[in-house]
């Protein structure tokens with residue numbers, strides 16, 4: 001209860017540091033969960049089906065957090081939302097899944113296409 005009281009200033013307005021701490025905690029939990037999901041889940045069809053939805057949800061959540069923390073500043077939204085949208089689309093487009101070993105493969109190069117799985121050598125589709 002004392003911790004919750006520390007989160008707020010007088011008048012019920014949340015401190016900016018508290019917003020950042022909530023954001024960081026949510027991000028660590030979400031990032032760790034997704035990391036382990038990608039590492040231990042070898043169901044490729046499920047990954048292919050859910051990956052665009054998960055990435056979109058994470059991007060929307062990230063956008064909401066940043067807008068909330070920044071205090072709805074127009075200049076933040078004008079530059080930030082297109083940047084998040086671009087990163088979201090690139091993540092969906094560049095992430096591949098190996099049919100043979102089930103790994104999630106993140107292609108870090110924009111100018112070359114990953115054709116083979118670097119872990120098992122199977123041709124990717």
Ligand SMILES: [Zn+2]
Nearest residue numbers: 098101117120
């Ligand atoms: Zn593979």
